[in-house]
Amino acid sequence: MKRILIVYLSRTSNTKAVAEIIHDAVGGTLARLEPKTPYPENYGAIVAQVQRENETDYLPPLATRIANVRQYDTVFVGFPTWGMRLPPPMKSFLHDHDLSGKTVIPFNTHAGYGVGSSFEQIKSLCTGCNVLQGFSSRGGAERDGIHLAIEGKRRDEVRGEVLAWLQGIGVLQPRDRSRRGAAVR
Ligand SMILES: Cc1cc2nc3c(=O)[nH]c(=O)nc-3n(C[C@H](O)[C@H](O)[C@H](O)COP(=O)(O)O)c2cc1C
16 A cells, blocks of 8 residues: 655645645645745735745745655645746755655646646656656636635536546546545644
């Protein structure tokens, strides 16, 4: 039996919704990434900070540390698109945890502009990992005041997309029933 970790970063809970859908489908351990110093609430301020962090290759320290990451064979990594790139806290996670030899599966939500370079960044930062085809779907658009969009009917729609993707990459067999694993923070 494969041991699965699902790690995600989420500010307005869209990526969290996708993480929960994946968790319902495949089980395993669900963990939310939190930076040590929270990002500003203000959208303009976070955009400016993320841009500075990207320019200087700054890796923000994390409050989250996954104990004994070695025990997992498969690691799902979820994040929103930030500035058409991988959010700095996810770069910190990949820097702090050695995932070599594991299967790494990216997933993403965005405001309509896609993943940008984030999946390519995962591939180059995860040396020695087997990075499978990622999943991406439209989430919120904080810039326009839309925070959690993956709820209600949209959540059901995204669940359908996620299950088809999991089957497509061979993580889920078409007949697999929904099962739930341990949830930890
Ligand atoms: C700092 C910041 C930068 C963002 N940059 C982009 C972007 O470049 N392209 C895009 O489509 N969405 C962008 N977004 C929107 C988020 O990717 C989108 O709302 C996503 O669903 C948020 O996920 P979450 O609810 O899990 O935080 C940005 C959001 C933030 C906070």
